[in-house]
Amino acid sequence: MAAFKLTHLMGLIGALVPAFAIPTVYSRQTALPLPYKVIAQMNQTDDFVENIAVRSNGDLLVTLFYPTASVYTVKRPFSDSPTLSLVHTFEDANGLTGISETGPDTFVVAAALYQELAVPSPNTTSLWELKLGGGDQAIAARRIIHAPQASLLNGLVSIPSTKSAILVVDGLLGVLVRVDLTTGLYEVVLDVPELKPVAGKPLFLGANGLKIRDEHVYWSNTDLVSIYRIRVDEQGYPIEAAEVEKVVTLENSSGVDDFAFDGLGNIWVATNTNNTVVTVSTDGRQAVTVGSLTELTVAGDTAMHFGRTLADKHTLYVTTSGAAAAPVNGTIVEPGKIVAVDTGGYY
Numbered sequence: 001m002a003a004f005k006l007t008h009l010m011g012l013i014g015a016l017v018p019a020f021a022i023p024t025v026y027s028r029q030t031a032l033p034l035p036y037k038v039i040a041q042m043n044q045t046d047d048f049v050e051n052i053a054v055r056s057n058g059d060l061l062v063t064l065f066y067p068t069a070s071v072y073t074v075k076r077p078f079s080d081s082p083t084l085s086l087v088h089t090f091e092d093a094n095g096l097t098g099i100s101e102t103g104p105d106t107f108v109v110a111a112a113l114y115q116e117l118a119v120p121s122p123n124t125t126s127l128w129e130l131k132l133g134g135g136d137q138a139i140a141a142r143r144i145i146h147a148p149q150a151s152l153l154n155g156l157v158s159i160p161s162t163k164s165a166i167l168v169v170d171g172l173l174g175v176l177v178r179v180d181l182t183t184g185l186y187e188v189v190l191d192v193p194e195l196k197p198v199a200g201k202p203l204f205l206g207a208n209g210l211k212i213r214d215e216h217v218y219w220s221n222t223d224l225v226s227i228y229r230i231r232v233d234e235q236g237y238p239i240e241a242a243e244v245e246k247v248v249t250l251e252n253s254s255g256v257d258d259f260a261f262d263g264l265g266n267i268w269v270a271t272n273t274n275n276t277v278v279t280v281s282t283d284g285r286q287a288v289t290v291g292s293l294t295e296l297t298v299a300g301d302t303a304m305h306f307g308r309t310l311a312d313k314h315t316l317y318v319t320t321s322g323a324a325a326a327p328v329n330g331t332i333v334e335p336g337k338i339v340a341v342d343t344g345g346y347y
Ligand SMILES: *[C@@H]1O[C@H](CO)[C@@H](O)[C@H](O)[C@H]1NC(C)=O
Pocket: 043, 044, 084, 085, 086
């Protein structure tokens, strides 16, 4: 897509001018939808791509929620010919959810044995550490803990100031959990209504995506179609007496899945069942920036992550389920995929 390359190049030039000049240069004139292209797609209709992390070398790592507990990589995602290949399939599980970097080429992943989509069998959830080498293959997979107390672990995030622990949300029990990666200590650190699913909602899914930014932990709640936050200390524990704040409720959407911050603090949100990416600006303005209810463009989008190299720092990589939970026009599904969205013009 020529438009993609042109604005991509403009994004690169933009990156060279001082940051204060960027709002003047771009001044929100960009036509929507933003330019995008599919960079990788699975080959089976049921393949559900669930979450995404980016390696320090710029390669993407994506998890499958269904049908296998597999991590795939997209190498050189910003090149003309990205390649998709299997990295690792975890044992004792058939689905993965969140993935987050915890150290150099080291990632933590949540795995479980699901009886049906989003319904884990009791006592089957584990957190695994995956250490990657230079090539495609995992060089080591270590079970950090088997977590019998967990139901549906979903988004997870490493705590920036201590690489030895993560936060993870349980979207069915509706709790925020801190896990020490060395000792395996599993502690519920927050238990509030804003983390819980809502009875009567079609999905019955509470906390979903999870991010840490500016001394706050942020999470999306699918049933509440909202993003919340609370202040946390350097160890990832909510500050005593801190209150949960609502960051945003999406207008005109029936769902919200995972999300990502850009460098300016705008929030890019996967709506999943609405088949769109919604951008929530720091001033609260909301815009559908990619996709629509009746398109396959980002159908069933599940998560997103910005690129980490100079070449793709304005590229938002979006993962999709292929509309597994809510087929487009009632019947149309496709294999999950990874879509690169050029956000370079949107500031
Ligand atoms: C689908 O892709 C996987 C991994 O990329 C590969 O191993 C498998 O052979 C492919 N299956 C078909 C039917 O193309």
